[in-house]
Amino acid sequence: MGNKILTMNSVELFTGAGGLAIGISNAGFRHQAAIERDKNACLTIRSNQQRGIQSVADWPVFPADVTQFDFTTLQVKGEIDLLAGGPPCQPFSQGGKHQGWDDSRDMFPQFFRAVRELKPKAILVENVKGLLRSSFSQYFEYIILQLTYPEIVQKSGEDWVDHLSRLERHHTVDHHDGLSYRVVFRNLNAADYGIPQKRDRVFMVGFRSDLGVEWSFPAPTHSQEAILWEQWVTGDYWERHRVPLSERPEVPKKQCDHIYNLQSSLFPPLTKPWRTVRDAISDLPVPGSEEGSSRVLNHVVIPGARKYPGHTGSPLDQSAKTLKAGVHGVPGGENMLAFHTGEVRYFTVREAARLQTFPDEYFFPHCWTQTMRQLGNAVPVALAEVLASSIRTHLLRVKAIQA
Template structure:
């Protein structure tokens, strides 16, 4: 039997943060020649894990600097993948969302990187607010500029005028020296085995000369399957050894839904959505004072309280989206709602589990800063799934 060993493929990552997307790409076999991140705390987290000997990040070359100052001429090798998550605040529904008027909009820098590096493929992640109606023209501009990266804006040309030129060029059918086939989709991380309802826009492009016929991986997990395992077979409660008398009543809206569609649920069952309980069931209560020593980052944080709009994540559902926040970490989105009605803050380790960081990946900063880094990250599992699909097409 012949065994084929895949060679590492080379990548560059911009706006790395704490490393969720980069880690997923590394698991898919991409070798990062450079990772660019301005935030000193995120760089500190990665370097701390390098010192701890975490294999996935051990050979990363971190450049702590503004991406606008990075010199791509220093990269002499051909790049297979350019990846990154430009700051999401310019488009975030929860933030100030200034879009193209926001100085934090780093998409122009991503365009610059594509032109300079000519990667075989690129992968971008951003918030679902990018698809908001009042941003739709700018989103079209992003897609067309990525499709035709060498059609540069003229000096002092407004982006709307540049968009018009891009549209004319795109519809003309003229060939480009450098062009990309670009695909985008709004993905919910819960549909791919992440214990979190996290909707994000992913944009993937393959260089046109590769003629890649790529599409996003199909969902592997469904809410319908979780409903089936909870309320039809009871497998979910049995797996977690929840006695019948301790199981919650089926919600009335869900009961009505089952009455309408129950007969059709079985045919659609794949793997069930993962819940918060699935993700953290084997972690002991953080209120045990010895736990913090035994399990890094699993430290109890007192003071959580529930109020309208901030009720925490139910234990037996996928978590609400973990957020970084514009004016500090929003505590309501980072709380756990227990079946007895009590709430408490998630520990850093629990939040890292919900973002599918490995347990040996350590967050050395305080709770607020660590939760900000985790809330900004791409779930490692989802990043790996997409990067693996991209890698398989590049290997072909």
Template sequence: MKSVELFTGAGGLALGCALAGFHHLALVERDKHSCHTIRENQRNGVALVNDWRLYQMDVADFDFSTVDEEIDLLAGGPPCQPFSIGGRHGAYLDDRDMFPQFFRAVLSKRPLAFLIENVRGLLRKNFINYFEYITLQLAHPELQPKPSEPWVEHLARLERHHNSGAKEDLAYRVTWRLLNAADYGVPQKRERVFIVGFRSDLKANWSFPEPTHTEEALVWDKWVTGNYWERHGIDSKSRPQIPAKLRARLERNGANLLGSMTSPWCTVRDAIADLPPAENIDIARKIPNHIYIPGARSYPGHTGSPMESPAKTLKAGVHGVPGGENMLALASGEVRYFTVREAARLQTFPDEYYFPGNWGESMRQIGNAVPVNLAYIIASSIGTHLQELALGRKIVGAV
């Protein structure tokens, strides 16, 4: 299966799609540091990225006719700053809004499917009309805005067209969902919006994969069976006490928790337990990207991530990394920064994937990335459905 990826960043989404069987014909990213990370991994012989065709340029300047093959998937995460809760909230008034460039790519390449990731801020009340505009423009890419037409007027035309049931040459069935990465085995509570579209002529009947991991199962694993602590070799004397509220909850709803169990949420400890403590500098430095960074401190609202839960959302920050967002909360009550390798684990990058920049730059790239395993799960579901549709068409044709 063939794909094109826009706004590639350090490659989280691209790695997940590659693991799912998509071959990238082009990856477009303008940030020189992110491109350097990808090229460094190509030089290091990382198999998944060896044949990537990386274009270091603005997507607005990319000529899609240079990709002369038909593609199965168009993927990308348009810059989130216009919609991020931590940003300026400019949305369509922000010149960093790159959704129009994704629309241009859909119209030009006519992919069988597309996959978009963005921040949950896209669903804020202030942006809800623009979010509708995004989904309708993706559904009807041929209905382009007129010269100097305000997007709200274009939205009205899109709404009328969408409700008219008119036939068109190119259209997509669009589905979106707010997903928490922890619900899919990523050791991080990270909520992001995913938008998926299948070309209407395929008559696809696709839905998002159901969650595979739950907080309830983690509660059961810790406080009922004790399997979590045994798995990590933590004896009963060293285990924390079950919180009183949680004990009461288990007494009330224990049977319901058992009945709803899938796999337990993955915790920070699950992700990094086999790494040497970063404070043990002489041993830790033998692990690539596992370098202790001093100076972490806790302050209101920024207290670090506890070891026994999925991490808080890793963030890139606007001007470097915000001090409290990417920290580990130790049992002693102290905090320290995650190393780059630990943060990469929390975003499920493979250990062979190396970040050559300094700590702040590497954490920016990691914080901006899509968790690799979550990207893989969604892309695999899309790819499997495309293959099933192709097989169905062949069978119908043979009959």
């Protein structure tokens, strides 16, 4: 199989700090455009390009509002193999105003336009779990059907509900002409794929219908059962990290029944264990120390962390809570690390980047507040790579057949 067959073109919308895009790049795609309107996020990417970070080195970054972007201006040799992006989640987030389609930040229509104009072989979309709530169920159906039939456009004066009815009627006919995609979706927990963070997000993946691709989401590789087994049945976890009995937390009360059932089992779980915060950061030097500040990028302690009811942080020996784009006032204290002693502190930027599986050489040039916003909005790099690798494998099969 020659290099020409191995070359895969991609376009990324709503790139942010680059989590999804880096994962896609690591999977073997070459970005022909990375579009992001936030100047701070663009500066993060360009700072790493200037530092020679390989995964972002050749990205053409467009600091542009996607609503004003003309996709026909892209100079691309061959077809776009993958169009990816995570439209702003605020319209559908649990912590937002829940305005959905009435929110000016709803950028799904722009993603539809990009699909229509670029006609990529595959699409990958990420968004918050809140999109699956019953209050958005009709709009979610609309998103799936519009991704399926991107050329059936909304008419002038037609609202999205009437447009949905037209899409439904088209979907039920026997034959479909024009551009169409086979689209599937699933709510994925990043922890199930080796990311040290419990992070539920909706992913939508589609392949152009003419390619005849049969695809399903990759099976989870990690489980909570496996980490509970290592911690509370065999104790291997504590031995691996050399944690003495005096420094181990108490058995989590919520998991007592679960652990008892595991102890009664004769066989360990077949999956790998969920990765914990300790797994992710234990090899980092103490933040604030001379070694920590000089050897590790972005590894500086931010003072002022405190816990109170409902704001307790992520326990060191569990997968982290979901990092969010808020900072000091995030419900649950998702941006804090909680020790078994009861002490808490804020995650350093590098620790938070580890929880999102960004490479250690990736530099964040902004203050802690702005950087945590970028990290909270990002897709974990390693999860993006898992999905993009699977998509690429199926596209390579199509290229091999067509060659």
